[in-house]
Amino acid sequence: GIQVEQSPPDLILQEGANSTLRCNFSDSVNNLQWFHQNPWGQLINLFYIPSGTKQNGRLSATTVATERYSLLYISSSQTTDSGVYFCAAWIKAAGNKLTFGGGTRVLVKP
Amino acid sequence: DVKVTQSSRYLVKRTGEKVFLECVQDMDHENMFWYRQDPGLGLRLIYFSYDVKMKEKGDIPEGYSVSREKKERFSLILESASTNQTSMYLCASSFPTAGNSPLHFGNGTRLTVT
Numbered sequence: 001g002i003q004v005e006q007s008p009p010d011l012i013l014q015e016g017a018n019s020t021l022r023c024n025f026s027d028s029v030n031n032l033q034w035f036h037q038n039p040w041g042q043l044i045n046l047f048y049i050p051s052g053t054k055q056n057g058r059l060s061a062t063t064v065a066t067e068r069y070s071l072l073y074i075s076s077s078q079t080t081d082s083g084v085y086f087c088a089a090w091i092k093a094a095g096n097k098l099t100f101g102g103g104t105r106v107l108v109k110p
Numbered sequence: 111d112v113k114v115t116q117s118s119r120y121l122v123k124r125t126g127e128k129v130f131l132e133c134v135q136d137m138d139h140e141n142m143f144w145y146r147q148d149p150g151l152g153l154r155l156i157y158f159s160y161d162v163k164m165k166e167k168g169d170i171p172e173g174y175s176v177s178r179e180k181k182e183r184f185s186l187i188l189e190s191a192s193t194n195q196t197s198m199y200l201c202a203s204s205f206p207t208a209g210n211s212p213l214h215f216g217n218g219t220r221l222t223v224t
Contacts, residue, residue, distance in 0.1 A: 033212060033213060035213075035215075040217075041198060041217070041218045041220070042215070042217050042218065043200060043202075043215035043218075044215075045212045045213060045214055045215070048211070048212040086152075086153070088213070097155060097158070097168070098155075098213060100152050100153045101152075102152050103152065
């Protein structure tokens with residue numbers, strides 16, 4: 001079936017460190033989105049990125065649709081970056097809806 | 111900024127009760143969604159709607175129904191709440207074409223059924 005897989009499942013960072021989160025998807029996508037869920041459960045849309053690279057402050061994302069992966073970069077991490085990062089792919093073959101990955105749980109230590 | 115508002119942050123209901131979860135968005139989005147999130151199971155789509163009075167089943171619609179009488183409001187209904195419906199419920203909306211626009215979530219409702 002259609003799969004969206006994220007790695008690593010867990011990540012512990014020292015404040016100030018850089019990191020890369022990966023999202024692989026098993027089929028062609030119309031778009032790819034990255035979300036951050038904070039410790040209170042709120043999901044924030046970080047990037048809508050069907051292809052190419054986007055940057056927003058210390059975060060940036062790159063999607064290479066032809067190779068079926070997307071990367072989220074966190075630079076100079078802060079404790080407020082802690083939480084779970086989800087990627088979600090809009091895949092026509094999956095019934096034309098968003099399919100979410102399992103998430104990467106990030107803990108940034110002071 | 112897009113604002114998606116869910117009526118309750120925490121809710122405790124008894125088994126067998128009829129439960130209404132309300133969601134309102136203020137950006138004139140056509141598309142609205144209800145997900146539930148459970149540890150180890152991720153986010154699963156319950157129902158979605160692309161227009162007023164229109165609804166489509168998601169991946170896990172059993173035990174739920176929805177109502178969309180106005181464009182800005184999408185309600186999730188648990189006809190007879192059961193303990194296995196204890197979960198975090200998340201409403202989301204997007205505009206204009208569901209597959210080609212960012213999805214915005216509400217703050218979530220943590221429902222406990224006892």
